[in-house]
Amino acid sequence: xxxxxxxxxxxVSPGQTARITxxxxxxxxxxxxxxxxxxxxxxxxxxxxxxxxxxxxxERFSGSSSGTEVTLTISGVQAEDEAxxxxxxxxxxxxxxxxxxxxxxxx
Amino acid sequence: xxxxxxxxxxLVQPGGxxxxxxxxxxxxxxxxxxxxxxxxxxxxxxxxxxISDNGGSTYYADSVKGRFTISxxxxxxxxxxLVSSLRADDTAEYYCVKTLVxxxxxxxxxxxxxxxxxxxx
Numbered sequence: 356x357x358x359x360x361x362x363x364x365x366x367v368s369p370g371q372t373a374r375i376t377x378x379x380x381x382x383x384x385x386x387x388x389x390x391x392x393x394x395x396x397x398x399x400x401x402x403x404x405x406x407x408x409x410x411x412x413x414e415r416f417s418g419s420s421s422g423t424e425v426t427l428t429i430s431g432v433q434a435e436d437e438a439x440x441x442x443x444x445x446x447x448x449x450x451x452x453x454x455x456x457x458x459x460x461x462x
Numbered sequence: 463x464x465x466x467x468x469x470x471x472x473l474v475q476p477g478g479x480x481x482x483x484x485x486x487x488x489x490x491x492x493x494x495x496x497x498x499x500x501x502x503x504x505x506x507x508x509x510x511x512x513i514s515d516n517g518g519s520t521y522y523a524d525s526v527k528g529r530f531t532i533s534x535x536x537x538x539x540x541x542x543x544l545v546s547s548l549r550a551d552d553t554a555e556y557y558c559v560k561t562l563v564x565x566x567x568x569x570x571x572x573x574x575x576x577x578x579x580x581x582x583x
Contacts, residue, residue: 399573404565444567445566451569
């Protein structure tokens with residue numbers, strides 16, 4: 356079982372907005388981080404500290420936080436955004452945990 | 463350009479050991495924490511271990527504590543993971559990951575391509 360809970364799948368049509376949630380008690384106290392993993396590739400950091408975007412990540416990726424839930428939002432979804440997305444935060448002290456992952460399908 | 467090149471994976475019998483290595487380049491290796499994160503076939507990501515920039519602090523997931531040992535050689539820009547007492551559920555792609563820290567949370571800003579460890583008789 357995971358301390359961070361994500362929906363297994365989300366589907367959107369191209370150009371629409373995709374929202375992927377991640378919930379867990381720890382998120383009320385700790386930042387969340389988001390990773391994108393395309394098939395056969397290593398993960399890539401797309402959001403850090405709940406809502407900051409690393410250089411090189413398109414502006415259509417954004418993050419938000421409210422209480423024990425964080426949300427990754429992809430505006431104007433493109434076919435290339437189809438991937439698995441994982442949230443990450445702290446577990447107990449000095450351990451770190453990922454959510455179970457969400458498969459984003461672009462219809 | 464940041465590069466992380468893992469090696470040392472392979473097929474090993476249950477109870478066996480392997481040493482995974484990661485050669486880092488393109489950044490000041492000694493200034494960053496480093497981690498190993500694994501992914502079982504068809505499954506999600508699992509944090510395994512993190513070592514601080516100077517090697518003075520190490521952290522392990524409960525699932526590997528006492529069986530895995532993380533280390534680094536800053537003079538050679540290499541990260542290692544000694545994996546011992548291997549079990550079938552240790553079968554996974556093991557990623558070497560450049561690690562940042564923010565408000566006491568380590569997070570992972572650049573990943574290698576991984577090395578596959580298969581535990582089977």
